[in-house]
Amino acid sequence: MIEIRGVGKQFVLHNQGGIVLPVIQGADISVCRGECVALVGASGAGKSTLMRMIWGNYRCDEGSIRVAGVEISGAEPRQVLDLRGKSMGYVSQFLRLIPRVPTRQIVAEPLLAAGMNEAAAFARAEAMLARLNIPERLWSLSPTTFSGGEQQRLNIARGFILDLPVLLLDEPTASLDAVSCAVVLDLVCEAKARGAAILGIFHDAAARDSVCDREIDMTRFTPARRVA
Amino acid sequence: MTPLLKVEALSKHYGRHLGCGDVNFTLWPGEVMGIVGESGSGKSTLLNCLAGHLAPDTGRVIFETRAHGPRDTVTMTEPERRWLARTEWAFVHQNPRDGLRMGVSAGGNVGERLMAVGARHYGEIRAQAEDWLGRVEIDPTRIDERPRAFSGGMRQRLQIARNLVTGPRLALMDEPTGGLDVSVQARLLDLLRGLVRRLGLSAVIVTHDLAVVRLLADRLMVMKDGRVVEEGLTDQVLDDPQHAYTQLLVSSVLQV
Numbered sequence: 001m002i003e004i005r006g007v008g009k010q011f012v013l014h015n016q017g018g019i020v021l022p023v024i025q026g027a028d029i030s031v032c033r034g035e036c037v038a039l040v041g042a043s044g045a046g047k048s049t050l051m052r053m054i055w056g057n058y059r060c061d062e063g064s065i066r067v068a069g070v071e072i073s074g075a076e077p078r079q080v081l082d083l084r085g086k087s088m089g090y091v092s093q094f095l096r097l098i099p100r101v102p103t104r105q106i107v108a109e110p111l112l113a114a115g116m117n118e119a120a121a122f123a124r125a126e127a128m129l130a131r132l133n134i135p136e137r138l139w140s141l142s143p144t145t146f147s148g149g150e151q152q153r154l155n156i157a158r159g160f161i162l163d164l165p166v167l168l169l170d171e172p173t174a175s176l177d178a179v180s181c182a183v184v185l186d187l188v189c190e191a192k193a194r195g196a197a198i199l200g201i202f203h204d205a206a207a208r209d210s211v212c213d214r215e216i217d218m219t220r221f222t223p224a225r226r227v228a
Numbered sequence: 229m230t231p232l233l234k235v236e237a238l239s240k241h242y243g244r245h246l247g248c249g250d251v252n253f254t255l256w257p258g259e260v261m262g263i264v265g266e267s268g269s270g271k272s273t274l275l276n277c278l279a280g281h282l283a284p285d286t287g288r289v290i291f292e293t294r295a296h297g298p299r300d301t302v303t304m305t306e307p308e309r310r311w312l313a314r315t316e317w318a319f320v321h322q323n324p325r326d327g328l329r330m331g332v333s334a335g336g337n338v339g340e341r342l343m344a345v346g347a348r349h350y351g352e353i354r355a356q357a358e359d360w361l362g363r364v365e366i367d368p369t370r371i372d373e374r375p376r377a378f379s380g381g382m383r384q385r386l387q388i389a390r391n392l393v394t395g396p397r398l399a400l401m402d403e404p405t406g407g408l409d410v411s412v413q414a415r416l417l418d419l420l421r422g423l424v425r426r427l428g429l430s431a432v433i434v435t436h437d438l439a440v441v442r443l444l445a446d447r448l449m450v451m452k453d454g455r456v457v458e459e460g461l462t463d464q465v466l467d468d469p470q471h472a473y474t475q476l477l478v479s480s481v482l483q484v
Contacts, residue, residue: 014472015479057463059470077447077461078256098421098443099414113425 001166001197002031002054007063007221009049023049025223027063029199029216033165036188036198038208041218047201050218051168054199055090056080067166085113088166091159093174095151097144103129104139107157114162128157132183148175160187167191169200173207185211230292232257232398232430233278238287240273246454247273251287253449253459257397260424260431262445262462264438264477270454271434272402278432279319279400280309291316291398314344318391322403324383328375328390334361335371337390345394360389364419381412385419392423399424399431405440417443438481442466450474 007027013019024046031037039047052058053072054065060073068087070079084090089110098106104125111121129139132153138146143154152175159167169188173181181204188211191198202208208215233255240247248270255261263271276282278289280301289301294316301309313319321327328337338357339347347353358368364385366378375383384404391399404420405413421444424431433444441448441462448466449459450473458471469475 011468012470014475052467056461058468059460059464078259080461081446096442098418100418 001033001068002029002199003064003066004029004050004054005064007050007053007060007065008223009046009053009058009061022223024053024218024221027218027221031197031199033195033197034192035214036192036200036212038212038215039199039201039218040208040215041222045218045222047218048170051090051170051199051201055088055168056084085110087164088168089159089162089164090168090170091155091172092170093152093155095143095155097142099144100142102140103134103143103146103154106143106154107161110158110162125157125161128161132157133180149177149180152176153180156184156187160191163191163194163196165196167196167198167200169198169202171201171203173202173204181207229256230298231255231290232259232292234288234290234298235278236288236290238274238277238284238289240270240277240282240284246270247282248277248451248454251456253456255398255430255432257430258428259447260429260433260445262441262448263432263434263451264436264441264448265451266436266477268453269451271451273454274451275400275402275432275434279317280313281319294397314341315394316397318388318396318399320384320387320391320399320401320404322406324375324380324387327387328383330375333372333374334366334378334386337375337386338393341390341394356393357389360393361386363423364389365415379412381408381416384408384416388420388423392427392429395427397430399429401431401433403435404433405435405437413440420444438466438478450477 004027007024009024010020010022027050039050041047049058053060054067056072065072067083070083072080104122107128108121108125111124112118126139134150134153143151156172172184176184185207188198231254235251235253238251239249251274263274265271273282277284284302290298291301293299293312301312335354335357338360339353342353342356358371361368361371366382366385375386378386405416408416417440435441445462447460448462450457450465450471452473458465458469458474465474466478469478
């Protein structure tokens with residue numbers, strides 16, 4: 001479901017003397033249905049960068065990235081957006097807040113965008129919030145004032161609310177307590193069982209070992225640093 | 229699917245000074261495009277060329293009309309263009325004074341646009357105006373008050389109601405949140421976001437506020453000195469800017 005071939009990426013900092021930072025070189029990775037693959041490697045090895053390139057908010061400089069049969073590299077904005085709505089989910093470490101929008105609405109939004117009616121979408125969103133131990137009194141509030149862990153769980157709720165065939169998880173269990181962490185790992189296992197292809201970054205080794213089928217060391221694809 | 233708007237090699241000069249040069253893009257139904265850039269970058273010139281307020285020197289603006297299919301709005305007659313402006317386009321000015329009739333009641337402002345497209349039944353016009361005031365979160369009991377009595381945020385919402393009441397397919401917005409308090413801005417953004425999605429509206433939004441485009445726009449065009457220097461998926465342009473100017477723009481935003 002995720003096919004990465006010969007992918008390379010460098011950042012050019014035009015306003016800082018035109019420094020060129022090569023980050024990834026020659027990456028080949030594939031993730032099949034029902035498989036959870038972990039990206040490992042030290043900070044700066046390009047794990048999150050690769051995730052963002054698959055999600056499409058980082059540009060792919062060279063090589064090919066195919067998700068559910070669609071080429072991401074060089075795709076039109078609407079193709080990427082269509083893929084995000086129908087096939088690909090991304091749980092990042094940070095929740096991008098929209099002023100005034102209540103928690104329940106934030107979680108239900110992917111369902112509404114997929115055409116589900118409001119009553120059914122809200123019911124499903126509430127079930128997901130309850131499962132992730134978000135207290136009911138918070139559901140009608142905007143998450144602006146929520147704790148880091150609560151915002152993180154909201155991100156997870158949003159990412160798992162649709163049964164998407166491809167999931168990208170960037171540290172989904174960071175800043176979560178043991179109980180919530182277990183719920184997230186259950187969600188990951190369920191997604192695998194229904195055939196989702198999952199690529200994840202898990203700093204917690206125990207969490208990684210419990211859900212991932214194999215690991216890919218990103219330092220294999222890290223080019224030697226040089227200053228142009 | 230056919231594109232709603234196709235802009236080809238559009239250029240506009242003010243004397244020898246370039247307003248905007250060689251702009252090309254295709255806007256699809258339901259797509260929201262943001263245009264960012266500093267003052268004088270040509271973004272408002274471009275928007276006004278799209279709306280027919282300014283005549284471009286060269287280029288074509290092909291709009292997919294409901295009645296006659298694709299038509300070049302640059303070469304069509306003024307009456308044809310005015311008709312499109314009343315029926316299929318919405319234009320939201322930065323200053324609501326430019327888009328409203330300040331001496332006419334709120335209901336009149338909304339109803340006027342309906343009458344311009346042939347509505348004649350007073351009760352129906354008033355009912356529709358009330359409905360739209362509610363949708364933009366203006367208390368419908370204030371329907372007979374004039375916009376002078378409204379706050380800046382309310383005036384802007386009234387301008388949006390006036391524009392959207394006739395069911396346009398393309399909304400052109402020039403700094404719709406400019407000059408508003410941040411709390412009022414947030415409310416307006418949330419409202420616009422909901423309306424655009426619910427109505428399946430296509431929109432071109434000119435702004436210098438990157439947070440606004442992040443929230444509203446699917447794709448983004450960055451302009452500098454009249455030229456498009458970068459374009460693409462909104463979060464890609466903002467998170468991984470390629471052009472020196474875009475990098476400067478993104479890194480210049482103050483963190484709160």
